[in-house]
Amino acid sequence: DTVNIESENEGAESALFKQLFQKWTVKHQTVGMGATHNIGKIAKVEQVKFDAVNMHAQPELAARERMVDDGSGEVEEWVIHDLELAPVEKRWHGHFYSGNCYLVLYTYTVSNKLHHILYIWQGNRASQG
Numbered sequence: 001d002t003v004n005i006e007s008e009n010e011g012a013e014s015a016l017f018k019q020l021f022q023k024w025t026v027k028h029q030t031v032g033m034g035a036t037h038n039i040g041k042i043a044k045v046e047q048v049k050f051d052a053v054n055m056h057a058q059p060e061l062a063a064r065e066r067m068v069d070d071g072s073g074e075v076e077e078w079v080i081h082d083l084e085l086a087p088v089e090k091r092w093h094g095h096f097y098s099g100n101c102y103l104v105l106y107t108y109t110v111s112n113k114l115h116h117i118l119y120i121w122q123g124n125r126a127s128q129g
Contacts, residue, residue, distance in 0.1 A: 003116040010098060010124045016068070017119055020075050020106055021094030068117065073108030098123035 008017050018024045077088040080101045088102070096102055104119040 001114045001116060003118055005118045005120065008119050008121045010096065010122065013121070016117075017104070017121075019071060020104065024094055068106075068115070069108045069110070073106050076105045076107070078103045096121055096123060098125040101126045 006014070006017065008014065075093060077093050078085040079088055080086075080103065085103065100123050102119075102121040104121060106117045106119070108115055108117075
């Protein structure tokens with residue numbers, strides 16, 4: 001088995017981390033094209049929607065964005081309370097609170113060999129002691 005460890009800070013999560021959660025949202029994120037303000041003429045720009053949430057359902061997108069797999073692996077999540085791990089129910093996966101730290105383990109298979117990525121997510125208001 002191999003294990004990669006990634007550190008994630010609140011508000012600076014990688015696309016690889018976000019793709020593990022289907023309903024990931026970003027504070028102040030615009031929906032759709034957002035508002036535009038322009039005076040005069042501008043060049044026509046093709047808008048390509050990038051949605052990390054859909055990477056698990058689109059293997060070609062996951063490959064293009066250098067994801068480790070198509071999102072078909074297993075996600076386990078724990079919250080850290082008083083230096084002890086407490087499992088997080090699946091229905092609450094991806095709900096992170098600023099005052100807490102979490103461990104997220106993603107397990108996937110490549111060529112019949114198990115691989116793991118362990119994410120350590122630290123909220124902005126979490127204590128370090």
